[in-house]
Amino acid sequence: MIRTIIFDLDGTILDTIQDLTNAVNYTLNQFKLPNITSVEAKSFLGYGASYLLNQAKKTSPIHTEDLLKIYIPYMESHNQIESQPYEGIMDLLNELKGKYRLGIVSNKHQEALDMVVDKYFKGYFDVVIGDQVNQPKKPDPYPLLKAIQDLDSSIHETLYIGDTEVDLKTAKNAHVKVVAVTWGFRSLDELKREKPNFIIDEPKQLKDLIKGENACQS
Known part of the structure; x- marks a missing residue:
């Protein structure tokens, strides 16, 4: 599940x-x-x-x-001038909050990550892990595995969502199922080359994907 x-x-x-x-x-x-x-x-x-x-x-x-x-x-x-959540993301997070354990794992350095999460997503995420001194970066699995541990979860209960080959390799290295999104920084062909478990074109598809996965396991 x-x-x-x-x-x-x-x-x-x-x-x-x-x-x-x-x-x-x-x-x-x-x-x-x-x-x-x-x-x-x-x-x-x-x-x-x-x-x-x-x-x-x-x-x-x-x-x-x-x-x-x-x-x-x-x-x-200057990281809060033109940045905005992608269309549909806030609706998605509002649907997920309280029903699932939510986290962020990014290669943005920790201080900047904390700032933008506090600005745009305050109260939504239970764990936020960014680039820190003496900590491996993605695609090393360490930050993702640490987030899973901090969330008192397991790799079998986790989905990782990302937009680049870095994210997809990170999830594979951690043996976590991964969802590639097509609205980010890589083309569909680039994402397909990494063979993610799932590919979605808009945020609302994630909710249905999770329901489908959980239905298969019930």
Whole structure:
């Protein structure tokens, strides 16, 4: 029976692409490097801030650590400007809250993650795990398994919901069933290559999927 539902954040429940692109370009501009487009940013997202900036600087010899010193504080103070929950997400969460254990596992660093969850999803999630010092990032299964443990659940009772190959690999590494969403940062073909258990095109489909899974187990 599915009793626990854990989501990725960026590209899955929150459309953050414009704020993230703006934060990257602000950082690049401080070093007189060329801007990236939001399409490029989407392709770089999923593996955390260091990977994002390393890809965004392209062939520049500037150290990623120097970019991070600008990017992190700027992003923290500019991550609630254009970001919004995807259409249908709040209705979905209102349906799920109180019926299932809910969590978030993201590669966004913990402080920024806490800020946006408090702003957009306050009171909905029981566990929120982001990128932390000395903790493996997705696709390592550790953060997802930790969330499951903190929710007093098991891998067999859990669905993980994400929008990139990083999320799908994380779930597979944790032996957790995974749902890919098509409204995020990767194309349908990219998602299909990872062979998720399920693919959905709009949030309301998740509710029916969970009911179907639980009906099969009853």
